Amino acid sequence: MNAPVWLPIPPDEIDGLPEGPDYRFWDGGADGDQEFPGDPADCVLYVVPYMKRHPVKTRPLPGMRRLQVVQTLTAGVDDITPALAGLPPGVRLCNARGVHETSTAELALTLTLASLRGIPDFVRAQQHGHWQGDFRPALADRSVLVVGYGAIGAAVEDRLVPFEVARVARVARSERTTARGPVHPFTRLPALLPEADVVILCTPLDDTTRGLVDAAFLARMKDGALLVNVARGPVVDTAALLAEVSTGRLTAALDVTDPEPLPPAHPLWTAPGVLISPHVGGPSSAFLPRAKRLLADQLTRFVNREPLRNVVLTTGTADGP
Structure with missing residues (x-):
């Protein structure tokens, strides 16, 4: 096999890559204008650069006429899927399931605890030298609803259990039963x-x-409840959320927003009871070793013509663009 494979991590830094492919490094560059490491038409497997702007990540795709696999280093693929429409049929899109669960679940718990215990208020008080005590809710004895119970949702529950929560309810698109209990369909959300x-x-x-979390969704949440978003910003109707937090009825901890990045003058920045982190669920020290292991395993499967992991869709089929 000597076909080009484009990697956003230098190949000599990834242990376990199989022999055969012609590995070429391309991460788009600091400004997104890095020259291609060869003709995109020759590339057979493209690993999408991580934490780059959408135009950078998709720039080579129109010319990749021999492409067989697109591998993202993100769990979500919503930004890449539309760009696959012009590719030949049979291209498999794979996500990074197994890479981000640990880091994202850790941040979800961090945001939950920080918001409940009032950490942002304490930080602001520290900046002014104020010793400001307060009586705040604990995570212990709270009821938690996890909306989206895939690998990340399950990892979130793993981290909730030691905090003695009263109950964890799980919701996903498909109803099923897990070792920890039932996963309810979205139709059960109102209840x-x-x-x-x-x-x-x-x-x-x-x-x-x-727009799943719209005005009706938020209106069903109990007074004083906390909304934590480590999914994607457009899952939440921003105007509807602002209406609720502005009254103080709900609070929110958001790692993702709509729009994103959040403009400096956006009212979410100063809305009462809102904690914002800049989409940092994935980028942590946990990312790189897991990403390298995924790539080594996936490339080994590709070279040996074994089934790939984490195939989300295949172009030219009922599930693809």
Whole structure:
């Protein structure tokens, strides 16, 4: 096999890559204008650069006429899927399931605890030298609803259990049973929302989840409840959320927003009871070793013509663009 494979991590830094492919490094460059490492038409497997702007990530795709696999280093693929429409049929899109669960679940718990215990207020008080005590809710004895119970949602529950929460309810697009209990369908949300003290969003963004958290969803949440979003910004109707947090009825902890990045003058920045982190669920020290292991395993499967992991869709089929 000596076909080019484009990697956003230098190949000599990835242990376990199989022999055979012609590995070429391309991450788009600091400004997104890095020259291609060869003719895109020759590339057979493209690993999408991580944490780059959408135009950078998709720039080579129109010329990749021999492409067989697109591998993202993100769990969500909503930004890449539309760019696959011009590719030949049979191209498999694979996501990075197994890479981000640990880091994203850790941040979901961090945001939950920080918001409940009032850490942002303490930080502001520290900046002014104020010793400001307060009586705040604990995570212990709270009821938590996890919306989107895939690998990340399950990892979030793993981290909730030691905190002695009263109950974890799980919701996903498909109803099923797990070792920890039932996973309810989205149709059960109206009944489950009023019971939750904390609602954690982990669902992928697609046509069924865009705007899922609208005014009606938020109105069903109990007074004083906390909404945590580590999914995608457009899962939440920003105007509807602002209306609720502005009254103080709900609070929110958001790692993702709509729009994103959040403009400096946007009212979410100063809305009461809102904690914002700049989409940092994935980028942590946990990312790189897991990403390298995924790539080594996936390339080994590709070279040996074994089934690939994490195939989300295949172009030219019913599930693809």
